[in-house]
Amino acid sequence: xxxxxxxxxxxxCTMLRTLPTPERSVxxxxxxxxxxxxTFVRQKKLVAxxxxxxxxxxxxxxxxxxxxxxxxxxxxxxxxxxGGIIVQLxxxxxxxxxxxxxxxxxxxxxxxxxxxxxxxxxxxxxxxxPAAGALEAIVEVLDIHLSSVRAAVVGRGLLVxxxxxxxxxxRAKSVELLGRADDLKKRLLTADLIVSGTGxxxxxxxxxxxxxxxxxxxxxxxxxxFEAIDKKGGSVTPTPGGTGPIVVAKLFENFYRLxxxxxxxxx
Numbered sequence: 001x002x003x004x005x006x007x008x009x010x011x012x013c014t015m016l017r018t019l020p021t022p023e024r025s026v027x028x029x030x031x032x033x034x035x036x037x038x039t040f041v042r043q044k045k046l047v048a049x050x051x052x053x054x055x056x057x058x059x060x061x062x063x064x065x066x067x068x069x070x071x072x073x074x075x076x077x078x079x080x081x082x083g084g085i086i087v088q089l090x091x092x093x094x095x096x097x098x099x100x101x102x103x104x105x106x107x108x109x110x111x112x113x114x115x116x117x118x119x120x121x122x123x124x125x126x127x128x129x130p131a132a133g134a135l136e137a138i139v140e141v142l143d144i145h146l147s148s149v150r151a152a153v154v155g156r157g158l159l160v161x162x163x164x165x166x167x168x169x170x171r172a173k174s175v176e177l178l179g180r181a182d183d184l185k186k187r188l189l190t191a192d193l194i195v196s197g198t199g200x201x202x203x204x205x206x207x208x209x210x211x212x213x214x215x216x217x218x219x220x221x222x223x224x225x226f227e228a229i230d231k232k233g234g235s236v237t238p239t240p241g242g243t244g245p246i247v248v249a250k251l252f253e254n255f256y257r258l259x260x261x262x263x264x265x266x267x
Contacts, residue, residue, distance in 0.1 A: 002226070
């Protein structure tokens with residue numbers, strides 16, 4: 001079964017439209033000319049437009065360094081009209097990612113990447129990195145009872161791997177964090193739920209996945225051979241139309257939470 005991420009995202013956005021529209025803007029900082037990053041920012045703008053949220057991009061040339069990137073974030077940090085700041089990752093290699101992310105005020109951190117917000121997430125806070133939120137949404141739609149699930153996470157990245165592990169450790173029967181160099185075929189065949197976010201195409205082959213397993217693929221363009229896994233009887237997110245739309249919807253859910261517009265206790 002192919003998991004319909006577009007439908008899940010549409011339902012999340014429909015729920016957000018029942019809430020008051022935020023008056024403040026969301027700003028994205030984009031350093032360089034990476035085509036994939038530009039595509040991701042455009043997708044976020046489309047969702048913002050559909051929700052009636054003002055969204056704009058602050059572009060910096062590829063040669064911009066850490067100081068210029070931090071300055072751009074700090075400029076948005078003190079702008080009272082801006083309520084959410086996105087630093088589009090990955091940054092160029094010569095830019096210090098930690099320094100740039102640390103310049104985002106926690107109250108404007110829609111990606112939940114600042115140390116304070118990430119620690120609160122680790123402790124069970126409502127604000128979650130969008131990938132973890134997307135994973136939660138998929139688990140709920142598929143009615144997966146995580147307490148009996150053996151999970152495996154492939155990739156140790158900041159955006160997907162680590163948030164997924166933290167989310168699953170609090171809920172799943174077991175969770176194993178794996179890298180590309182591990183014996184994935186041997187380790188993944190015992191998993192009920194596989195989460196991947198490496199960006200290596202077809203890293204998760206059909207013979208690595210048992211029939212009936214669920215594969216949640218955050219990789220771009222895709223980590224999993226989703227068409228073959230679907231034919232084998234697994235449930236898998238496709239590309240396009242899989243995790244991407246849900247991640248964006250969850251980012252904007254975070255924005256509503258940070259603006260105090262999300263009712264306490266509402267999922």
